[in-house]
Amino acid sequence: MDRLIHLDDLSVGARTGGAAPIQVLRGITLDVRPNEVLGLVGESGSGKSTVALSMMGYLDQGLELLGGDAIFDDTSMFDITRTELEALRGGEICLVPQNAGQSLTPTMTIGRQIEESLMLHTDLPPADRKTAVTDLLAQVRLSSPGQIRDRHPHELSGGQQQRCAIAMALAGRPRVLLLDEPTTGLDVTTQVHILELLKDLCRQHGVAMVFVSHDLGAVARISDRVAVLYAGELVELGTSLEILKKPSHPYTRGLLSSIPKIDGARIPQALPGYPPKLSAARSACAFAPRCAHRQEICLGEPPPLNETADGRMVRCHFDSGNFPQGGLQGQTGRFAADDKNERLLELRNLAISYHRPGLFRRITGQGDKRRTLTVDNVNLVLHKGETIAVVGESGSGKSTILRSIVGLVPPCKGTMRMENGESLDRATDVRSLQCKKDIQMIFQNPDSSLNPRKTIAEILTAPLQLYFDMDRATALDRAAGLLESVRLTRDYLGRTPDQLSGGEKQRVGIARAFAAEPDLALCDEVTSALDVSVQAAVLELLSKLQRENGVAYLFVSHDLATVRAVADRVLVLYQGRICEIGPVEAVYKPAFHPYTEALMEAVLEPDPDAQSHVEISDIVETAPPGAGCPFQLRCQRKVGKICDDTTPPAQTVNGHTIFCHIDRDRLSLLQG
Amino acid sequence: MIPAADAIRFGTGRSRLAGTVIVFRDIVSRPVGAIGLFLVVFHLLLAVAASFITPYDVALQNADRILQAPSWAHPMGTDSLGRDVFSRTITGGRISIVITLVSAVIAALWGGLTGVSLGLVGGRIDEWCMRLVDAFLAIPGLLFLLLIVSFTGGGVYALIPTLAFFNGISVIRIGRGAAQGVAVKDYITAARVRGHGSRFIVFQEMMPNLQDILLVEWAMRWSWMMLAFSSLSFLGFGATPPTPDWGLMISDSREFLTVAPWAGVWPAIFLSTLIIGINLFADALGKALRVNPQQGVI
Amino acid sequence: MLKVLLRRLVMAVFTLVFVAIVVFGVTEALPGDACTAYLGKLAQGERLSRCQSGLGLDKSSAERFFDWSGRALQGDFGDSLKRKRPISDIIAPRFRNTVILGTSAALIGIPLAIILGVIAGVYRERFSDHVVSGIALLAMTIPEFVIATVLIFLFAISLKWFPAVTILPTEASVAEILPNIILPMITLAFVMTAHILRITRASVIDTMSSEFVKMATLKGVPFRRILFRHMLPSALLPTINIVALTMAWLLSGVVVIEKVFNYPGLGTLIIQSIFDRDLPLVQAIALMFAVMYIAVNLIADFLVILLNPRLRTRVSAEGG
Amino acid sequence: HAGLLRLAYDAGFGGAESLDPYSPTRFYFTTLTLFDRLVQQNHEGGIDPGLATSWEVSDDARTWTFNLRPGVRFHSGKPLVAADVVYSIHHALDPERGSPVASTLAVIDRAEALDDLTVRFHLKSAHADLPLLLIDPRCGIIAENSAATIERTGDGTGPYKLLRNDPEGITLLIANPEYWQGPPRVERIEVVAIPDQVAQIQAMLSGQIDYLPSINRRQLKLFENNPDFIVQTIRTGHWPGMVMRTDQPPFDDVRVRKAMRLVIDRPNMIRLALGDGGGEPACDTPVWPGDPYYADMGCHRDIPAARALLEEAGYNDGIDVDLYTSSVEKLFISMAEVYQSQAAEAGIRVHIHQVPADGYWTDTWMQESFVSTRWNQRPADQILNEAFRSGASWNETYWSNPDFDHSLDMARKETDPVKRRSMYAKTQQILFDEGGAIIPFYLNINRVFSARISSLPSEKELFIEWRRVATQ
Ligand SMILES: Nc1ncnc2c1ncn2[C@@H]1O[C@H](COP(=O)(O)OP(=O)(O)OP(=O)(O)O)[C@@H](O)[C@H]1O
Ligand SMILES: Nc1ncnc2c1ncn2[C@@H]1O[C@H](COP(=O)(O)OP(=O)(O)OP(=O)(O)O)[C@@H](O)[C@H]1O
Ligand SMILES: [Mg+2]
């Protein structure tokens, strides 16, 4: 068969301490064919990057080759001299790294770095290299490549850095491009742009690509074939159409069904449990503990990789294609809306700024003039037991609003009030204990939200002792109860956060918030740091707790799909200004605000047929424009000067408001 | 090799004591750490036990035995006043160890607490305090030491507050830097939003995360102070005769190096091994706790 | 960038003001005043009052502080109590000597330390690293007077290659001084190498494990080129600050080494002035050291800002 | 380096050294070679002519007349005349100068020039041994009206001329070819400042200097049996001591002072502090056995007596005293430590404060109440007057005893040598009984020359005549 890269039973181990090496990759056999895009998916730690890098003959510090080989074009990558390796790497086989921001040399300009690739891997005369660099930068669709060439990496936005990394890879005129999570960490709209770009490049240059991602949506969008990795093993391999439409391996199925759907009103089904710890030997199916179709044999011996009738490879003891499809629908995240009309929190004309005027300006009263308002003109009423989702790209001020509500950042205009009369304009320190108790926060990053030096017991009893004056024994008892309510067992009490997985940590964070029995919980991207398979479980948990406690959520997310199932109402934020707010049913169908529209288009669903096309540009705005519509710069439906200098009017129908100069009927016509 | 921090992370049975044991094992499992710990413990024990082992009175002079080469009676020879070098050498660390150890502890405590508070408070207060700290750092500590020792006449123990104060200043920077790293963590925000007081935040939330850094810093300070103290003794500002003290002994025997090297070499070896020991120990401690020992202090 | 530099400069100025206050405050806080300290048991009657009015001690502390700092700004520190000469005249030749010794030691020590540090970092945990790091550890831990004495014993007394102590006319030229200070130079270079070396090593190791070095490897860049083009420019930035600290240390008179080698620099002058209880001289020296420390660090920070493209265009609000 | 001699000195005045031989901070080593005296001491203890060729004394011993050597010139070229001598003496006696020689010469009322080459001294009281006072090495003759500049020019008639004055660095002296005793044999002398004694030893060992004026017995080991060095041992009247200020408690009590002295085991101290043969025991008299007026008194250690005296003085539980010392002389510290351990037996707790060498003489000595000291050999009359007469500027014990002063005066007047001897003996007895100085021994000096030096001075020659020394 015609193949560019052939991984032959590749096994990689990691040395830790004196113990036997743990196995990171087990017997991976995989081909990359010319001109094809091979997607590589799996959860974090499943070995995707290791597979990709070993194709270049590279293993990270601490890893060692246990067996097998990586063959590129008949050359064994682990068995050639350094000079040969150097000639291949960056030449015929190129890498686009996971985090371009950190992977570009900070002390060299973009131009010099790309020139270096040209120098090492092409015979272009030095005089021509400058123009070649500009060409490459233009090819990756960077506007004003001439300027970018002379910049240092940190002077570029994340999307631009990623494009530069791609340009650098193209400089070596590769036959294979390895892309290690090239879009992770970028804004949704940017992500789509980069995927489009990659697709086009692949077509134009005829290079093969290995596209590594944890995101099935992205993989679906670009790959011809998909390989699914689980715990260092290849569990399924086939064309992307087959795999995404009709996954066979239970893991692949679970993964697909745990992805939130933009049109699904229900919380996706979570995969139970967590990926296994890697170990030396394996005597069972690695997925067995989480598998719904588990049988005795699954625990007794590891399954082989079988070729199915339709030509794909599946690692299962059974003909998993015959397992019943579907039937695993999750439940709705919302419950009856009739008891949600008692007001809880009201934000009126809220404006927030991080800029603190100096003493001089404050005295002369010029304080307010020059400051940029990170958040402006936010009006919001939250009812008891209600969930409002706040959606927007990075930097849109979502967290800022939450921080302001808890009193960490004082508002500079407007008022915030709890319905019991308590004003929230005051800083945390001077609020009443009751008020602090009523509003609790759940954080995005589970690693940083729990003190690594405290046991779970200490973490959970701290609020209990603070608010309820419990003695230690009672508090411990209650803490155990809290753990149970987030589906963790009592023996977690003695552990420290390092001994918990990400999802478990997030549960503890939730338990801590609920220890206070709050009226309002502020959730700041609580799922985005978690693996997809775990995300759904957290959403499910939150909605369960809401049902039980009647708590209201202000639920922040950058992803419209995630909040679809849990939110009662959705607020779309751009540059700290509300674009659109309304009940979830209204927001998810036309008419959209143009920005909401763009976000909708940017949602990547694991559907190989879907054609996403984002029309707004992916420039990054650092501050909102001085006047007019906040979205004026990137709007694909901009009508003219009015957008630049007049604040758009609110167009409200049935509690659904759109701030746009275009009439909402016209909008819904356009968006059909 | 798994750093101790990881061992704690992935271990199962656990308690604070177990944590300490793990760190200890980690230190000992590194050759560097084992040697360092051995040297430090050796010198500490010696300092405690010296008076029970010394064959001669450390101040006993003997005109018949001036600058004698090592022998059975005097395993390290005698000095220029006929005193037993062995007795004096094993006792010679006492004063300096006591003074520097105490000073280092005080320095790490006051500097650490101040630094942590500044790191937490931030803002203008922090800004101005740091200018003051910079000012203190700008003037060589030795100058202050000499000035205060010679003007207050408090003798060698006046060094304790002085050493502690000026070293504490340097610790402030370390503590503050580390605290700034911790202060932005969400769990601190969480505690603050929850409504805990600053005492709780500093002692319950921040300190547990900073104690490792301060511990390593303490060890580095200790080593630095040993050096500084020996220099002071050498210059005639530290221990006073006839107290046996390494720095002083080296200074006194310097001129006889060509004819009676033993009188100076032994104290030099003891002094250096202790400082090397502390340094190795601090390095290993830093590795075990995953703290970068502070860049050399000058 | 200009704003950043300016901000750093303003910070330095404030630090300097604090330094002046601290220096003045500490000397003020010592028991007695400059005259009673200097005159000791003779501090009585007419002699004391003559000395006190000579120094203006009859004025209030604040008044004297502004007086003193005002004159210090113009480089006038008054007369030494003991030497009865203008302090600036006393300090100037000593300072020159200290600069000569410090700079020559730095010229040997710094490049050596950096080269060794890079070698140790690149060959981490290998033989050459163990050797280099071991030597650095010794240099850092063995007291300098021990090193100095051993060097004198070996190279001056036994081998007679170099002079044991410095014997120089006060106004010796650099060419006269250099052959005389080989041993102190070596001692100093040895002692200071350790710190720079360790920082360089740590920084190189840090950079070696960074993503961009990995990326360069995967781009097929040969190792030498990675080392010089990609790694070192980042890895050596942290050394600038430690080099500055070392320079400040060298310039503030290496007391012990100057004493052992009989070198007429600022170090021996500090000791003398403290023993003479010559407070005006002590104050002047302290202030001068502080100015040098601040200046050297300021230069280092400027360099870092200029050399680090990240800082050149954007600087975090915090700064040393 | 033929024709070059390098001598080290300790820069004890921290750069304030003056070339005025009469200054309290005189640049000792250098002034010795720059200036001549009227008379000089010969190796037999007698007196030889110097700038004066002959002298007569009047019968009442109150008028002395000196005839000057013709044809002598100052380095500046000015001929030596009687007015210069008159000026020098008046310069020395000028109370504004605070010269330490003033008390030695206090007996002189005034000097007058009889003619160009004849000077007459009028004494306040009779003094039969005036030339003995004038051999003091500090009594150099300076040129008339040079007081303002002499500090820097050092313009004398001596064998060497000043080339460069650099008391903290290298002071350069160059041979005076017109010297009246013939030109010196070594062309240049460099006087090198090395404050630290260990540094001096190391400089000597490594061949950077040619001469060390004094090393202790233990240091002798460094140079003995070494072909590069020549060691000489000389009995001298140099003495180190520890002096108590008799004007300050607790030493204003004579019983305490006596007790402090009784505790010393002098031979043992010599052995411990100097090594065997490093010195001769002394009984707290500054007059040395080589002096014709030496009084042999005998003194023994007596701990019970010392205790009794202390108790009598009210110190029942012993006494704490602070002894200030310094490495300015290495001997000081070991002597202090030996004294500390000997005194401890009588309940005297000595706390040693060691201060650095630089500035010891200005800041500690004559300031603190119990300090180490050291004197070079001087004739009896001179040392007794200079260091013990009431009000003398180097009266380090702040000793003031009319009886003592009177006996000193009487001794001077006495022209009968036998009676004079007994009178000097009486003064020494008073000092021994009541004085504040502890003088445990006289030093034998060990001095080291580099083997480069040929025609070494004799072992009897304490003040080396450098003009006679030559180098290979
Ligand atoms: N240098 C190393 N030493 C030891 N173990 C390693 C090393 N590098 C990776 N591993 C382990 O190998 C496994 C696979 O790592 P890899 O980086 O390939 O995963 P990945 O699928 O790319 O994950 P992610 O999505 O987080 O990038 C992980 O469990 C990781 O802990
Ligand atoms: N402490 C701060 N000081 C100054 N500006 C800040 C601060 N924190 C945030 N900002 C700015 O405020 C804006 C909004 O930040 P915020 O963190 O609220 O965004 P976000 O919507 O939560 O983004 P993300 O999705 O990245 O979390 C950003 O431009 C950010 O740079
Ligand atoms: Mg990866």
Ligand SMILES: [Mg+2]
């Ligand atoms: Mg955020």
